[in-house]
Amino acid sequence: METAQQVPPAPAPSGSGAEPGVDTAVSVRELRQNFGTVQAVRDVSFDVARGEVFALLGTNGAGKTTTVETLEGFRRPSGGQVRVFGANPYGQPARLRGRTNAVLQNSGVFPELTVAETVDLARDLCDDPRPRGRTLEMVGLTDRASAQVRSLSGGEKRRLDLALAVLTRPEALFLDEPTTGMDPEGRRDLWDLVSGLREENVAVLLTTHYLEEAERLADRLAIMHHGAIREEGRLADVLSTWGDRIGFRMPDHLRLADLPELPGAEAEVDVRGGEPWARYTVTGEDGDGRAHRAMAALLEWADRTGTTLGRLELRTASLEDVFLSIADDTAGPASQ
Numbered sequence: 434m435e436t437a438q439q440v441p442p443a444p445a446p447s448g449s450g451a452e453p454g455v456d457t458a459v460s461v462r463e464l465r466q467n468f469g470t471v472q473a474v475r476d477v478s479f480d481v482a483r484g485e486v487f488a489l490l491g492t493n494g495a496g497k498t499t500t501v502e503t504l505e506g507f508r509r510p511s512g513g514q515v516r517v518f519g520a521n522p523y524g525q526p527a528r529l530r531g532r533t534n535a536v537l538q539n540s541g542v543f544p545e546l547t548v549a550e551t552v553d554l555a556r557d558l559c560d561d562p563r564p565r566g567r568t569l570e571m572v573g574l575t576d577r578a579s580a581q582v583r584s585l586s587g588g589e590k591r592r593l594d595l596a597l598a599v600l601t602r603p604e605a606l607f608l609d610e611p612t613t614g615m616d617p618e619g620r621r622d623l624w625d626l627v628s629g630l631r632e633e634n635v636a637v638l639l640t641t642h643y644l645e646e647a648e649r650l651a652d653r654l655a656i657m658h659h660g661a662i663r664e665e666g667r668l669a670d671v672l673s674t675w676g677d678r679i680g681f682r683m684p685d686h687l688r689l690a691d692l693p694e695l696p697g698a699e700a701e702v703d704v705r706g707g708e709p710w711a712r713y714t715v716t717g718e719d720g721d722g723r724a725h726r727a728m729a730a731l732l733e734w735a736d737r738t739g740t741t742l743g744r745l746e747l748r749t750a751s752l753e754d755v756f757l758s759i760a761d762d763t764a765g766p767a768s769q
């Protein structure tokens with residue numbers, strides 16, 4: 434890829450994301466987790482408030498599961514601090530019993546029981562469980578109540594995992610890739626379920642590889658890479674930082690150096706659909722006016738030079754743009 438000027442580096446993560454006055458359920462401060470020489474989590478900080486859905490995105494091995502497992506109390510932090518409702522989940526698990534629950538990547542249910550028996554068994558261990566019928570309804574398993582767990586599809590097992598998590602009426606819920614293996618309908622059902630939990634003022638921390646899931650669900654999100662948070666905030670704010678995109682088919686007779694300088698914009702030439710593609714990334718404080726100004730300057734140049742801008746488009750940065758830019762940073766932790 435040919436680049437006129439360096440695209441600005443990813444903005445520094447904003448830190449905790451804490452908003453004054455909100456009722457914090459989960460607090461992570463400069464969390465570090467090492468496995469021998471592997472730094473799986475590196476100085477990660479964020480908060481999740483009651484009634485908020487926070488999505489943790491990231492590349493494979495970014496440290497999402499390790500972070501969630503630490504919040505569940507399965508791991509003692511190598512450094513930093515995590516608190517759930519003010520308690521240390523590793524040192525004070527009794528203080529959190531009944532207040533949190535999780536859907537992990539590997540579930541531990543008995544294959545020979547039926548769905549209904551599994552839910553009843555879990556209800557027996559819980560102080561104030563949701564009714565079985567309501568729980569199965571929430572996760573869309575009503576019709577499978579009498580099915581043996583061993584006969585469930587992967588997506589149905591995931592729904593059962595969710596049932597076991599929501600029946601305890603948790604105040605904070607940790608969902609580690611909850612929709613993996615689910616069909617699109619199951620995924621939409623989960624989105625509805627999570628939205629309902631938000632209405633119940635539950636704090637939801639969700640890891641996912643589905644960007645659309647984060648876009649639909651998350652009040653705030655973070656993108657992890659090589660153990661560190663590289664972006665964090667509300668989706669609109671994150672996208673705004675990464676700028677608007679103007680693109681057009683690169684005219685055959687032009688090279689990158691021939692393209693005009695546009696206010697607040699940086700140009701590059703890439704390939705799209707097998708054709709050379711010119712793209713400007715427009716950044717700046719004035720999120721509403723910046724693209725307008727850059728586009729006006731581009732059109733003025735095109736008119737003046739008699740250049741046709743084929744398939745001209747203007748769009749805001751997408752979450753996929755941001756994610757891929759972060760994921761493309763192959764330099765790793767040393768570069769941060």
Ligand SMILES: Nc1ncnc2c1ncn2[C@@H]1O[C@H](COP(=O)(O)OP(=O)(O)OP(=O)(O)O)[C@@H](O)[C@H]1O
Pocket residue numbers: 468471472473491492493494495496497498499500
């Ligand atoms: N028990 C362990 N021992 C050694 N290394 C581990 C252990 N658990 C995780 N790791 C390493 O820590 C890093 C973070 O792993 P983690 O599972 O937290 O990533 P992730 O973001 O959840 O990845 P994925 O999206 O692939 O599930 C990886 O390099 C992984 O290999």
